[in-house]
Amino acid sequence: MIPGHSDIMDLVKKGATLEVQEKILELREAALRAQEENLELKTKLAHLEEMLLLKNKAIWKKPSYWLDNDGVMDGPFCQKCYDSLQKLIRLQDGKNDCWNCRECKSHYTGPNYVEPRFERGRDAFY
Numbered sequence: 203m204i205p206g207h208s209d210i211m212d213l214v215k216k217g218a219t220l221e222v223q224e225k226i227l228e229l230r231e232a233a234l235r236a237q238e239e240n241l242e243l244k245t246k247l248a249h250l251e252e253m254l255l256l257k258n259k260a261i262w263k264k265p266s267y268w269l270d271n272d273g274v275m276d277g278p279f280c281q282k283c284y285d286s287l288q289k290l291i292r293l294q295d296g297k298n299d300c301w302n303c304r305e306c307k308s309h310y311t312g313p314n315y316v317e318p319r320f321e322r323g324r325d326a327f328y
């Protein structure tokens with residue numbers, strides 16, 4: 203329990219210096235705990251605000267998410283990472299609309315993906 207002003211003043215009036223010092227230490231500890239808790243709450247709030255902002259901007263376009271930045275589409279972002287961790291992880295590569303998440307190692311193919319065709323004696327071409 204946090205010592206109150208009157209508790210400390212009563213001790214001061216009695217001349218109980220050692221007890222007053224203990225109460226002041228208790229107050230300092232309580233202030234530090236409150237400061238830590240405040241920082242923790244601010245961090246949580248900032249994270250929630252960020253999530254809310256993203257939720258309003260994130261658009262699901264199968265198989266991935268895109269961000270609508272005032273009409274300019276940014277992406278694609280990993281569906282698995284966003285749905286499970288609310289993290290926007292930019293998908294990489296993109297050749298032939300094949301995308302990879304470097305975070306969760308998911309692999310996606312977009313709507314413009316073309317099945318590679320093989321010819322005898324030659325590598326796949328698109």
Ligand SMILES: [Zn+2]
Pocket residue numbers: 280281282283284291303304305306307308
């Ligand atoms: Zn991912």
